[in-house]
Structure formats: structure tokens, C-alpha cells
Amino acid sequence: MHAALTRSPHAHAAVLGVDTAAALRSTGVVDVLVAADLPGQFWTGPVRADRPVLAAGVVRHVGEPVAAVLATDPASATRAAYAVGVAYRPLPEVSWFRGEEADPLHPDGNVVRTVHVRRGEWPKAAGTVVEGSYNTHGWVPRQERFGTDGAPAVPALIEAEPTDTGVRIAAPRRWHPEDRDQIAQCLNLIPRQVELRSTGSRDHSTDLGGPVLAALFARRHHRPVSLVVGPPTHGQGGGPFVVARYRHHVRPDGTLAAVSGEIEIEIGPYAGIGESLVAELCAVGVGPYRVPAVDLRVRALRSTTPPPLIEPGAAAAAVTFAVEAQLDRLADLLSYPQGREAARFVADRRAVRERNLLGLDEPFPTGQMPLEASPLPALLELLDAAPLPSMPDGGRDHAWGVGTGFGVVPFGTAEGFALPVTATVSHRAGTVSCPAAEGDESLEAAAVAVATRAFDVPMRFAATGEPAPGGSAATVGRAVTAAVEALTAPARERLGSQVGLSPALLRAAAGRLRSFDGVVDVPLAEALAGDPDPAEATYVPPDTEVLDGDGQGDAFAGFAYAAARAVLSLTARGEVEIVQLDVAADCGQVLDDVRARAAVDASVSTGVRLALPEATVRPDAVRLHLLDGPVPKGAAGVAAGAVAAALRSAHDAGAGGDAEVLPIPGVSWSSS
DSSP: OEEEEEEOSOSSEEEEEEEOHHHHHSTTEEEEEOGGGOOSOOEEOSSSOOEESSOOSEEOSTTOEEEEEEESSHHHHHHHHHHOEEEEEEOOOOOGGGGGGSOOSSTTOSEEEEEEEEESOOOSSOOEEEEEEEEOTTSSOTTOOBOTTSSBOOOEEEEEEEOSSSEEEEESSOOOTTHHHHHHHHHTOOGGGEEEEEOSSOOOOOOOHHHHHHHHHHHHHTSOEEEEEOTTSSOOOSSOEEEEEEEEEEOTTSOEEEEEEEEEEEOTTSOTTHHHHHHHHHHTTTOSBOOSEEEEEEEEEOOSSOOOOOOTTHHHHHHHHHHHHHHHHHHHHHHOTTOOOSSOOHHHHHHHHHHTBOOTTOOOTTSOOOSSOOSHHHHHHHHHTSOOOOOOOOOTTEEEEEEEEEEEEEEEEETTOOOOEEEEEETTTTEEEOTTTTTOHHHHHHHHHHHHHHHOSOOEEOOOSOOOSOOOHHHHHHHHHHHHHHHHHHHHHHHHHHHTOOGGGEEEETTEEEETTSSOEEEHHHHHTTSOOOEEEEEOOOOOOOOOTTSOSOOEEEEEEEEEEEEEEEETTSOEEEEEEEEEEEOBSOSOHHHHHHHHHHHHHHHHHHHOTTOEEOTTOEEEEEEOOSSBOOOTTTTHHHHHHHHHHHHHHHHOOOOOBSSOOOOOOOOO
16 A cells, blocks of 8 residues: 655645545545544654644645545555645745744744853953854755765655554664654554664654654554655755854964854754754864853754754754864964965964864863863874875866865763663674664664674674664664673683683683783683573663753763865866865774764765765765774764865865855856
8 A cells, every 4th residue: 555645835824624535536545644533642753742743723834744645556645645625824934034033833932942052261352353154055955855875865665564563664764762652652552562663774854744644554454555755745855054153262372262153053843853953063063172261052943944854963064164164264364464365274274273172171162071082183193194186287277175174073862861771692692682773774783793893703683572762873882892791701700810810801802802911812602601691781871961051061972073184176167076085083983894984974975965065076086084992982974064164175275265155155266
């Protein structure tokens, strides 16, 4: 069976009535659903449940679903969806930049969240001041969705089939901890009756309406149901609109004294992950730099544009672009006091960044400590080791540009939502299980990779049939590591007592049980013989907290970093070619090299499309360098900001554009 949706042609309108009679008479139609037919909860949302499964009373964006049709084939379902009659009364559109002044889209108003970060003592002397206003108003068309490979995305296929006790749903998305609970509430089921499976590719929408409707049809008619949502009529926007206004104060020696600013992000008519994005942008709002005094206001605002598809790291990338542009301007002013020169020097811009890098005991704007020395110097070493391409003189109608950008993004669950994750490992059976990874093939692969690294034997993932929330690369990796340590604990105790070493100094790796200095080195299978098997362990993530009234608090589990260096070839006609793009990423412990590189590559693609979507990319231009760390962090979105910033810096160095808008506007010049 196949389903299709009837969508609103209006950005904002009252729904006066829905007539399904003509659709029900259409050939092949089995059923039609409107909002009144939903058996359970009406609203969904990842943090705040304010998005309806089907609109009732009012539509708040173009493409919002008003009815759902079930038919025997896709063509019949689509025809019938257009046959549903909906009477509308248009209402004024709501622009995000009007904020509180606009007519409220919801009873709680149009401002989803505001946090004012205030920390440190403001300097008495202003020093050198650099100001800038940056935005993403020119980003991807709001009605077109892009995949992580940079090409227009294929439609997303949602499949639902009834089970003996409930329903099984498969979709190309990363299921979040609360998704199963919300879908169950919408279907009037209990969570254990809903089974969720990820089909690999990632749909970055937070909308649960499609899965709910497919599952409801499947249960009503006891048949498998397919629902395709995708461009151009699925009602999803592009990236979020972000505006960042900054004022950087710098001392004569080039160190930052203070930063004030305002960041506003438009999230469409529903809260989505807007509240989480506000916390994220508060934490990384001044980049990976030491800033003694910060005054930064961050807001998420509703509007009647379609809900954005927020790819991992995309919002932080827009802010990183602005912060790095400010650092470029600062370096230029310090290097050329009489004014900006046409020729830029990469070394000067890099020196300013290195001079201001955050130290181990220096906090982010939210007061959270990094808990690790900045990996950016090590990332820069990786970039330095990569040779630059030859850049021959192309005459007056050609220019080269080289630029560098740094970026930082938080990882893990935020603001008190951390959940313990349990894993079980069996060396004897060659299995690893972790309910928090279940149903997500990338997390299942990460769990297997950790155990395989330790045992050096083929391992497989064993599903428990009871998926649990809390899964991420960081939490799953650490839970499996803890299970490996629990399994090897008796052997480490015995061996340690024999040689006079603490068991904590012995580790399982590559099928061996080794001491830190390599003096003790025995086969793991031999050491484990006769010990209890399997073993279970639980990893409890660090406590996180909601930001307080001054935007202070340990809101995230940790931070991942990236550095990028771009080489651009530019012509007088405004043509741009990305000749070389070296990206060094700190993903923590690399559990699966292929998947880690794919995730970093996806974030690189996001950065390129954000900054220079029309640029030609030379074959093999992108070169990835991964910094392997002691603990897993995850690679989603890590490099997007650094890439966008590096491309802007290189474009500015070559063409002198000094861009404040994304994508970067083309710059042409006379060759005469």
C-alpha cells in the first residue's frame, strides 16, 4: 500500500474545512486521514511538542500536511491527495526578523528561546575594535533539500508494517531517544510496541508526522505501507537563516580583550531543535578562542518559512564563518594599520588565531572548561605536512587565494539530557550488544569496531530487540570499552598480581593483553580462558546542565575541533575553482575509519555548499586528515564551519571580497 500527503499552498492560512469525498471516490483509494482521525497525541517535536502530525485549524508554512491518502499504488495516492478539497483563508505571513512584534504563531509567542551570555569584566579601554554583521540569507533555496553528498537529495522513503504487538517503522534518519515515545503516544500505543529502524542515509528533518501516518495506515489496514516524502513538495526548507553581529575588542599585542554580539537563528514555525541550537551557539559563539569578557545574546525565532533541514554542524558553521571573518579583519588591521591591502598574508591571519587559542584551564563563553588541551596545534601540524599545489602566475585576469579556518562544535547530549548506556561483550561468542545503538547501523558498526580493536577477532552485533535511548558515537564507544574492561578485569587482576603491576596499567588491544610499556604481552584468548563470559558494563555520561540566567553552565559532554586550509583559483569573470581543500578533524578515537571519513566528508560538503555552492571542485581536491584521540567524540558536522571559514578567507585573499553573506558573493574585476 502507498500513502501520499495533501499539502498547503499557503505560508499561513486558516483551515476552514477539509472535504475528502472526491478523494475517497478516486480509483485505488483505500483510506483518507485528517487531523480528527488521529487516535492519540496530536503534536510532536524533539524538545517542545508544537508541530502537528496533520494541520488542523491553521497551516503555518507552505507544504504543511493537511490530509493523508492511502491507495493501492503511488500514482493513485498522489492523484487522490490533490483531489482532497481544503478551504483556506490566508493570514499574514510572519517574518522572523520582527521577533516579538509579529503576530504570534503559537500561544507562547515567536521567540522560542533567548539566552544572554555574560561573563568576565569589560575592559575600561576599547582598544582596537572590529565590527561585522554576517548572515546566511543567500543560503540554499528554502524549498529544496540537499543531501550530504552535495547533490539534490532523493526522496526519503518511510516504510511501516504491522507486527503482532504493534508496528515497525523504517526511515532514512537518525532516531532520537524521544522519537519512539512520541510516535507511540500519537498511535495510542506503549513505547515497546513501536520498533524503529534506520535505513542508513540521513534525513535531517525533525518531523515525525510521516512515520506516524505511515504507521497509522499500516495498523488500520494490517498491511505494509510506504510513504515517500521529498523535493520539491515536501515542505522542508534549506538551511536555517542565521544572523550574527559582532564587536571584537583587541589589545595592542593582538590578544582578544572582549567580544560582544548578537546571534539570531530562524527555525521556521516550530521549535524543532531551536532550543538546543541556542545552547550550542552560546558555547561556540566566540570560537575556540580565549576571550576574557563576553556579552553575547542568542535567540531562536519562529516564522512562516518552511522548517529548515538542519544538517549537523550547519548552524554552528554559520557562526564560525562570522567569528573567523572577524579574526581575518583583526589580523589585517593589525598588519596594515593604514588600511586593508589587496595582498593578504596567511601567516598574519594564522598568527592571530594561534595567539588567542583557548587553553586547558580557560573556559568557553558559557564557563564550561575544555577538559583537554586544544587539539588545534596538532591539527595545524597535519595541515602543514600537506604540501600546497603549484600556483603559477595566470596574469591579470587570474588570482590565487589561500585561507585557513578553525572551528569547534559540541558533541553528545546537552543540558541535562544525558542517559546511561549499557553494553555487553562476549569474546567467546564474538558478539557485542548495546541497546542504545540498536537500529542505527553506524552506531552498531561503532560498537563492533571497539570490540574488534580489543579482541582482534571478527565480531558481530547482537540485537536485543529492546532498543534504548542515549546512543551516540561517544556514549556507545565508551560503553563497549567499559564492557571490554569488565570482561578482561579478572585476567588483568591475575596477571597484574603475578608481575607486580596495577590492573589499570594493563589493556586489551589487538588480541593481546599488554602493559603500558610493552613488557607484559600475552595472547588475550589465553589470558581469558576459563573466565566468566559475557560481561556487561554501563557508561554514565558526564552530568550536563541547563544554562543559567547569565548563559553559564556545563551544557555539553565535550567539544570536537577542526582546521581547514583552502586554495582557490579565481578569474576576473568571477569564476571560482577549489583547487585544494585540506581538512584536519579531531573526532576523538576513530572507531571506524571508513565511517569517520564519510562523516567528516559530509561536513566538508556542508561547508562547501554553505560558502561556495557554485564553485568548481577539482578532482581529488578534498584531502582529509583525522586526528585519532583517546576517547570517541563523533564526527557529525565537525568540519563544516572550518571549511566555510577557510573558503571565505581564501576568496578574500584572492579577490578581496571581504564577504559577510553566505554563500560568498562572486567578485569580478577588470583585467585591463
